[in-house]
Amino acid sequence: MTTTVFLSRPQRDVWQRIGDWLARHQREIRCVQWSVVIVYVVLLVVPVFLPMPGNAAHMWDDFTRFAQFAFWGIWWPMVLLATALVGRVWCGLLCPEGAISEFSSRYGRGGGIPRWVKWNGWPTVAFAGTTLYGQMVSVHQYPKPALLVLGGSTLAAAVVGYLYGKEKRVWCRYLCPVGGVFGLLAKLAPLHFRVDAEIWRETLRAGLKPGAINCAPLVPLKTMRGASDCHMCGRCSGFRGAIRLARRSPSHEIVHVAGGHPKPWETVLIVFGLMGLAVGAFHWSASLWFNAAKQWVAEWLVERGALWPLEISPPWWVLTNYPARNDVLTLLDGTILVLYVLVTALAIGLAITLLLSLATLCLGRFDPARFHHLAQTLIPLAAAGVFLGLSALSVSQLRMDGIDLPWVGETRMAMLFLASGWSGVLCWRVTGLYCKPRGRRVMALASIGLALTIANAGWFLLFWGW
Numbered sequence: 001m002t003t004t005v006f007l008s009r010p011q012r013d014v015w016q017r018i019g020d021w022l023a024r025h026q027r028e029i030r031c032v033q034w035s036v037v038i039v040y041v042v043l044l045v046v047p048v049f050l051p052m053p054g055n056a057a058h059m060w061d062d063f064t065r066f067a068q069f070a071f072w073g074i075w076w077p078m079v080l081l082a083t084a085l086v087g088r089v090w091c092g093l094l095c096p097e098g099a100i101s102e103f104s105s106r107y108g109r110g111g112g113i114p115r116w117v118k119w120n121g122w123p124t125v126a127f128a129g130t131t132l133y134g135q136m137v138s139v140h141q142y143p144k145p146a147l148l149v150l151g152g153s154t155l156a157a158a159v160v161g162y163l164y165g166k167e168k169r170v171w172c173r174y175l176c177p178v179g180g181v182f183g184l185l186a187k188l189a190p191l192h193f194r195v196d197a198e199i200w201r202e203t204l205r206a207g208l209k210p211g212a213i214n215c216a217p218l219v220p221l222k223t224m225r226g227a228s229d230c231h232m233c234g235r236c237s238g239f240r241g242a243i244r245l246a247r248r249s250p251s252h253e254i255v256h257v258a259g260g261h262p263k264p265w266e267t268v269l270i271v272f273g274l275m276g277l278a279v280g281a282f283h284w285s286a287s288l289w290f291n292a293a294k295q296w297v298a299e300w301l302v303e304r305g306a307l308w309p310l311e312i313s314p315p316w317w318v319l320t321n322y323p324a325r326n327d328v329l330t331l332l333d334g335t336i337l338v339l340y341v342l343v344t345a346l347a348i349g350l351a352i353t354l355l356l357s358l359a360t361l362c363l364g365r366f367d368p369a370r371f372h373h374l375a376q377t378l379i380p381l382a383a384a385g386v387f388l389g390l391s392a393l394s395v396s397q398l399r400m401d402g403i404d405l406p407w408v409g410e411t412r413m414a415m416l417f418l419a420s421g422w423s424g425v426l427c428w429r430v431t432g433l434y435c436k437p438r439g440r441r442v443m444a445l446a447s448i449g450l451a452l453t454i455a456n457a458g459w460f461l462l463f464w465g466w
């Protein structure tokens, strides 16, 4: 049985009370989770059996359009925003995949977690793979690819839950394709479950033995210092009187926690994933360079009489193939698309890596831990970019329905500006941890500033250039 020890202090602040309320209402939270599962399944499955919407369809008179807007126009951008504002509340309280994975784990085989599952690179690799594949099959536009990508991920979550752990979320902890991104965004949240090490020790000295807490995403409670892995489920609130929901500075985790445990795969996700691959994925359909490259290769192939790459159109689960909508990607289109996204990721990622290395050198001898810590300071801009890219889908879907948002350009500009400023401030504070001379810190900041300019240039091209 789980025994929760609440703080004996008479004054519990509002956040603490919210955390304790979550701990006491796990049954209700599970009901909410299963309601979300039902809505998720309906939105995902029903459109597959409906006729494709016509050009005159709106989200209010066509269920497929409605589901498309719900998934990609609201759900995705809002989950990202919410994670940056209140931590991984979505994961812990609402996510259907997490609920299904934990449920199947409760009644599953309960096996030990294999080493290959614990490989730190999975969240980054899975994010890159699903982003690229999503573009190849136009996951944002059509119901069947959405069912394949999201449904496939949910099925995998259920199977992993069934195989490994007991009432745990092994999928969410190690394998979820967006788990890495959510973990980065949660570092910016001004709320977290704080562990008071002194109170914890006191309860140990006093011989207090409260029941165990089932932390489904396997966070080591005693040593938890950040919000990155925590799903904000609230189950541990009040545990040993040492854990409570609390406010913090949104910069705290990046400045004071992230440097303690360098995570190279997080650097890859920030620099090559969010600031590189995501830019390429949002760019290609509007890119003049993409069209020019395709034209050039097509002419080159025609001159040599090799017409098959221009004629073969693989099935919809390999490349977009909807002749009735006049939306078909040939083998050539698909190849250029993949190359475009990968080259963008490499070009931006390498340039930013170089500038991060330069910034690290400005602070003294090259130290990989400092390099990875500086990379963390890019999270605000990386997050803002991905949020804007995803919300561009919301904006275009609304436009298709005749709803124009006149202030969208200014909002985008303001978000990029503020996020860049925040990254700059974080960089300045992190440099102060490693180096005292202001001159060196200014040089490091200038280098990171250039990295931020490169990342911004990609978004400026998409929103204002093409």
Ligand code: SF4
Residues within 6 Å of the ligand: 092, 193, 213, 214, 215, 216, 217, 218, 219, 221, 224, 229, 230, 231, 232, 233, 234, 235, 236, 237
């Ligand atoms: S540490 Fe674990 S149990 Fe505590 S709130 Fe986070 S996810 Fe829930």
